Amino acid sequence: MQPPHLMTGCSSPAVHLDLFKSPEKKTPGWYLSLMAPNEKGPNYAWLDPSRLYCNQHALQDCIEDLLQPFKNDQIDLVAGIDAMGFILGAAVASHLKKGFLAIRKAGHLCVKTHNQSYVDYSGREKNAEVRTDAIKPGLRILLVDQWIETGGTMKAAIKLVEEQGGIVAGVATICIEDSEGGRWVKENYKCSDCVPEDLRSQFNEHFLDSFNAFNSQQMKNE
Ligand SMILES: O=P(O)(O)OC[C@H]1O[C@H](OP(=O)(O)OP(=O)(O)O)[C@H](O)[C@@H]1O
Numbered sequence: 001m002q003p004p005h006l007m008t009g010c011s012s013p014a015v016h017l018d019l020f021k022s023p024e025k026k027t028p029g030w031y032l033s034l035m036a037p038n039e040k041g042p043n044y045a046w047l048d049p050s051r052l053y054c055n056q057h058a059l060q061d062c063i064e065d066l067l068q069p070f071k072n073d074q075i076d077l078v079a080g081i082d083a084m085g086f087i088l089g090a091a092v093a094s095h096l097k098k099g100f101l102a103i104r105k106a107g108h109l110c111v112k113t114h115n116q117s118y119v120d121y122s123g124r125e126k127n128a129e130v131r132t133d134a135i136k137p138g139l140r141i142l143l144v145d146q147w148i149e150t151g152g153t154m155k156a157a158i159k160l161v162e163e164q165g166g167i168v169a170g171v172a173t174i175c176i177e178d179s180e181g182g183r184w185v186k187e188n189y190k191c192s193d194c195v196p197e198d199l200r201s202q203f204n205e206h207f208l209d210s211f212n213a214f215n216s217q218q219m220k221n222e
C-alpha cells in the first residue's frame with residue numbers, strides 16, 4: 001500500500017495529475033496539485049493557479065469550495081480584483097447569479113472612479129480604482145481575488161467598498177497566506193480559501209510537494 005501522500009486524489013498533492021484528468025476520489029483541495037509544474041526554480045515565490053482553471057472539474061470544485069461558507073449569506077454583488085481575480089470573481093458571480101464589479105488597477109476605467117493606493121508583495125506603491133456608480137450604502141459585496149500574500153491589495157479593495165458605505169459580506173481567494181495582512185483580513189471579515197490545513201505550511205512557504213511529484217514524473221518519462 002502506498003503512503004497516503006502518494007495516493008491519487010489525496011489532499012496532500014504529492015501526486016502528479018494530468019491537466020485534464022481528475023482523480024476518482026476527490027479529497028479536499030485535490031485540484032491544487034494542478035498548479036504544478038512550477039518551472040521558475042525550486043522555491044519560486046509564486047504558486048500559479050491559472051493551470052487549475054483549465055480543468056473544468058477543478059474550476060467547478062474550486063468555486064464550490066470558495067462559496068461553501070457563504071451559502072446561507074446574502075450577497076448582492078461580487079467584486080473581483082484586477083487581473084486574475086476577474087477569473088474567479090466572474091465565475092463566482094455567474095454561479096451565484098449575481099452581477100460582477102471590476103476593481104481595476106488604476107488607469108483603465110474611462111469613468112469617474114474612487115481610488116485607493118496600496119503596497120503589495122512587490123513592495124511597490126500601486127493604485128486600485130472602482131467606478132463611483134455601483135456601490136451603494138448597505139450593498140453586500142463578496143470580494144474575490146486569486147490570492148492574499150501581504151494583504152495590501154485586499155485591504156485597498158475593502159477600503160474602496162467601505163468608504164462608499166458598502167458592506168464586505170466576505171472575502172474569497174484560493175489562498176490567504178499567514179502574513180500579518182492575511183491574518184488581519186481573516187480576523188476582521190468572513191473569509192474562505194481553498195487550502196486544506198495539512199497544506200497550509202507549503203503554501204506559506206511558496207513551495208508545493210506536487211512540484212516534486214511533477215519533476216519525478218518527468219524524469220521517469222525521459
Ligand atoms: O496580498 P498582496 O501582497 O497584495 O498580493 C496579492 C495580489 O497579487 C496578485 O495579483 P497581481 O497584482 O500580481 O496581479 P495579477 O492578478 O495581474 O497577476 C494576486 O492576484 C493579488 O491581487
Ligand SMILES: Nc1ncnc2[nH]cnc12
Pocket residue numbers: 045046047048049121146147148149206
Ligand atoms: N505567492 C503567490 N502565488 C500566487 N499568486 C500570488 N499573488 C500574490 N502572491 C502570490
